[in-house]
Amino acid sequence: MFDLVIKNVKHFETNQIINIAVKNGEISAIKEADTDLETLKEIDGQFDLILPPFVESHIHLDTVFTAGDPWWNESGTVMEGIKVWNERKKSLTYNDVKQRALKVLRLLIVQGVLHVRAHVDISDQNLTALKAILEIKEEMKDYIQLQIVAFPQDGIISCKRNVERLEEALKLGAYAIGAIPHYEYTREYGLKSLDICFSLAEKYNCMINVFCDEIDDSQSRFLDAVAAKTIESGLYERVTASHANALSLYDEAYVEKLLPIIQKAKLNIIACPLISSSSQGRSGGFPKNRGITRVKDLWNAGINVSIAHDDIMTPFYPLGNGNMLQAAHMAVHVCHMTGREEMEEVFNMITKRAAKTLQIEEGYGLQIGKPANFITLPVHDKFEAIRLQPTPRLVVSRGNIISSTPKNESKLYF
Ligand SMILES: [Zn+2]
Incomplete structure (x- = not known):
């Protein structure tokens, strides 16, 4: 006797119509649609597409729903975003962070996201945001899995107290450590910050997720340093570089040299097309930079790339609704990946490739x-999912239906 059977769903990879059975929180049977399965509860899947949950590999839970407070980021740049956030974070309280973070996690669950890597700024004196989000991680663990990255938004060398705070954050339970080398005062500081980041990761045996070259500066070259340190440390797949926007501005000869080093390092790259297409390419005149790293070239070089939604109504990006398909839709456009195989790969980047980044495969x-x-999802296939971006009809976590959304249907009266 199974606990739950979902009948008549279309397998996202084989396109076969199946019945799927659950027992004790695990997938216990996958059978052809006309097979009878004895169960306590049965649901008709209405020939929806069935797939593993979406994986959000890069988001901030401390900054969510603060857009416009204390002022709107009118320039749209990351630099103004940091200024607004520096002002806003002075008034952070435990409850303020908890309420906003819980609100966004509920939104992500409705959108079918059950695995999240969240960056939490540790630049505030009392680590208020980090402590609040660690508590939420525990409270929500039956529904959504959280990985918390201790993120030094103001730098590690340029904001010296962040070294102690990073260590404190790891002791408190952060899962990974970050760095932001391109934001440090000098290139030398950037390299030193990576030394500290990698040595703390080795000391505390944790993962690394660096904010890397998120700037319209073709001279910002920290991705090579991250890759080299990844090889030297032997940390390989446990290291991730987010953004890597400047990679799209490097000349071809340098990129030809760099991609094999990234591949050798088994470094994961995360691109955030919603915020990057909006915040990058703001300086100077035309022609404009598309604002996103070389997703297609990285994929073709055999490097693991994931696509993340990132900010939801933050000082850095005023929009966002937690729907991963919205990020995939933007990626297909700004990365020029409208080919059939390319779109399939973008879908992988919000599912299994993102799972690889989080090392939860x-x-x-x-x-x-x-x-x-x-x-x-109420769609025929992955391509229709990217085109229409529907909210999942059912979200199942550990065998329990934790969210449902009726299909949106319009009527014409003529
Ligand atoms: Zn981010």
Whole structure:
């Protein structure tokens, strides 16, 4: 006797119509649609597409829903975003962070996201945001899995107290450590900040996620340093570089040299097309930079790339709704990936490739014996999912339906 059976759903990879059965929080059977399965509860999947949950590999839970407070980022640049946030974070309280972060996690669950990597700024004196989000991680663990990165928004060398705070954050339970080398006062500071980041990661045996070259400066070259340190430290897949926007501004000869080093390092790259297409390319005149790293070139070089939604109504980006398909839709455009195989790959970048970035592949996927985490989308296939970006009809976590959204249907009266 199974606990739950979802009948008549279309497998996202094989396109077969199946019945899927759950017992004790795990996927216990995947059978052809006409197979009878004895169960306590049965739901008709209405021929929706069934797939593992979306994975949000880069978001900030401390800055969400603060856009416009204390002022709107009118220039749209990352630099003005940091200024606004520096002002806003002076008034952070435990409850303020908790309420906003919980609101966004509920929104992400509705959108079918059950795995999240969240960057939390540790530049505030009392680590208020970090402590609040660590508490939420525990409170929400039956519904959504959180990885918390201790993120030094104001730098590590340029804001010296952040070294102690990073260490404190790791002791408190942060899962990974960050750095922001391109934002340090000088290139030398940037390199030193990476030394500290990698040595703390080795000391505390944690993952690394660096904000890397998120700037319209073709001279910002920290991706090579991150890759080299990844090889030297032997940390490989445990290291990720977010953004890497300047990679799109380097000349071809340098990129030809760099990509094999990134590949050798097994470094993960995360692109955030919503915020990057908006915040980058703001300086100077035309022609404009598309504002996103070389997703297609990285993929073709065999490097693991994931696409993240990133900010939701923050001082850095005023929009966002937690729908990963919105980020995929933007990626298809700004990365010039409208080919059939390319769109398929962009879909992977918000699902299994993002799971690889988070190193959660073992418990991720639509296979017997894996945790019963999956979603159903009212579409025919992955391409229609990117085109229409629907909210999942069902979200199942550990075998329990934790969210449902009726399909949006319009009527014409003529
Ligand atoms: Zn970000």
